[in-house]
Amino acid sequence: MDLLRFITAGSVDDGKSTLIGRLLYDSKSILIDQLEAIEKQSKNKEDGEIDLALLTDGLRAEREQGITIDVAYKYFSTPSRKFIIADAPGHIQYTRNMVTGASNSDLIIILVDARSGVVEQTRRHSIIASLLGLPHVVVAINKMDLVEYSQDVYNNIVIDYANMAKSLGLKEVTYIPISALKGDNIVEKAATTPWYEGEALLSILEKVQVQQDIDLEHARFPVQYVIRPQTEELHDYRGYAGKLHSGIYKKGDAVTVLPSGVTSTITAIELNGKEVEEAFAPQSVILHLADDVDISRGDVIVKSNDQPNVAQELEVLLCWMDTKPLAAGKKYLLQLNSTVVKSVVKELQYKVDVNTLEQHASPEQAVLNDIVKATIKVARPVAFDAYKKLRTSGGAILIDETSHVTVGACMIQ
Known part of the structure; x- marks a missing residue:
């Protein structure tokens, strides 16, 4: 069911x-x-x-x-x-x-x-x-x-x-x-x-x-875990485990690893411990690539002919969830799927009135329950889609670096 x-x-x-x-x-x-x-x-x-x-x-x-x-x-x-x-x-x-x-x-x-x-x-x-x-x-x-x-x-x-x-x-x-x-x-x-x-x-x-x-057109696979048993029988085994957030992957597909941009080809797909010819969202699988690529948790494997955006500056619609106000210049951890990266809120562009959709320009701060348009700069490039195009790769959260409490929900524009 x-x-x-x-x-x-x-x-x-x-x-x-x-x-x-x-x-x-x-x-x-x-x-x-x-x-x-x-x-x-x-x-x-x-x-x-x-x-x-x-x-x-x-x-x-x-x-x-x-x-x-x-x-x-x-x-x-x-x-x-x-x-x-x-x-x-x-x-x-x-x-x-x-x-x-x-x-x-x-x-x-x-x-x-x-x-x-x-x-x-x-x-x-x-x-x-x-x-x-x-x-x-x-x-x-x-x-x-x-x-x-x-x-x-x-x-x-x-x-x-x-x-x-x-x-x-x-x-x-x-x-x-x-x-x-x-x-x-x-x-x-x-x-x-x-x-x-x-x-x-x-x-x-x-x-x-x-x-x-479920979007089966745009293939997005955030890597959650790199599997390397390094046992005698699986000496050269290297698999990339995670959940297919969208799209379809087939054996032989040309893929690109983001944000690095390195390309390779899928040589095998494992599903429930068995090799399959293809897999689709929202299945959890292990992908094997032809090349020995440097991939770690948070990287995204996509099809080479259909890539998301990669940038260090994000425009987001942000719902503020903390009792401490949000102001430009404050630093947080930004988590997008399995990617966690340091970030700073550069600018608050406007606040949205959730009763009328009116936009109030250049607020000094955002308080609990406010929805604001903000610009966030991250420490290194991240791969993403616009939230309205693909919810699974366009939604992120802000986390307080000290308390590790989720303080903001972001919809990337």
Whole structure:
């Protein structure tokens, strides 16, 4: 089975916790002891109902105690697919948390309260989805039971959101009317919305094509480990191990090692201990080259006829995640896949207003949750692609040299 990672986003009390609880409950992914515990705590027990939001209330309680939680993950599966839900808080002061959860997601579910329609928080979450280049967006118009399942209310929200999605460049957007509390259109289509011609939410999540989001055109192989057993039987063995982030590699392909620019040819590909003629993303393999090339962890093996950018100066869109402000001239470690290199922030060009996308030029500093356009200089050349072209080789992080805490998430332009 393949895996779908998705994140849920919504304003306070839009029903995000109830939606996650409903997916877990109706897909029978709750352990019996968990179910018994929430049945005892349920506020709605007098009505014979259980409060599904309690499945994520432990997380909420920890936030209220002031404990910092970046992202909480929930896991469930159906006979056709496995799922990981990234549950990030939606408040504006938790922008960094949402960026963290969304950066590894294939899809985002944006909840809209049918009574309120598209609000500022909806726009902000949509802007973050646009900045991160999330390939699939599901707009779940929740609490339809409170507007008497009105088709007009639903249609007006769809029109409003579609106009915003067009301006933000969101391409694959799916709309669905739901009631997380009642379970309408969550796992099965509901009779309450006979005018809705689409599928239930779980069916959408099961069928969305994730494999097509894997780029098989641009071959990128960051080396994680150089294998040299140096035993009697494997005296001359030298293999380069790692995960194919994108593309297809075949025996005999002409390749270039970056950033050095040295060229060679693939003589063998090992997958699961056996030699194969070709391998493709996202497989983990060992490559063997014809020439005895000086390659180390962090180097990238690419096809010679399709190479990424190599530079020492990077233009990045940066989400700042540290309580200490960011200012020009500060030094950090920059990690891009398996490459770790010293860097300095040369310039802060502008700050992005995550509510309007307005750009405020030349900020003196960036504070927690700010998104800024910055210029970063690295100590030695690195190989990269633009984030919008290839997320796997266009995303990087900044790390504090002293504490080794991740302080910034970068989308290379």
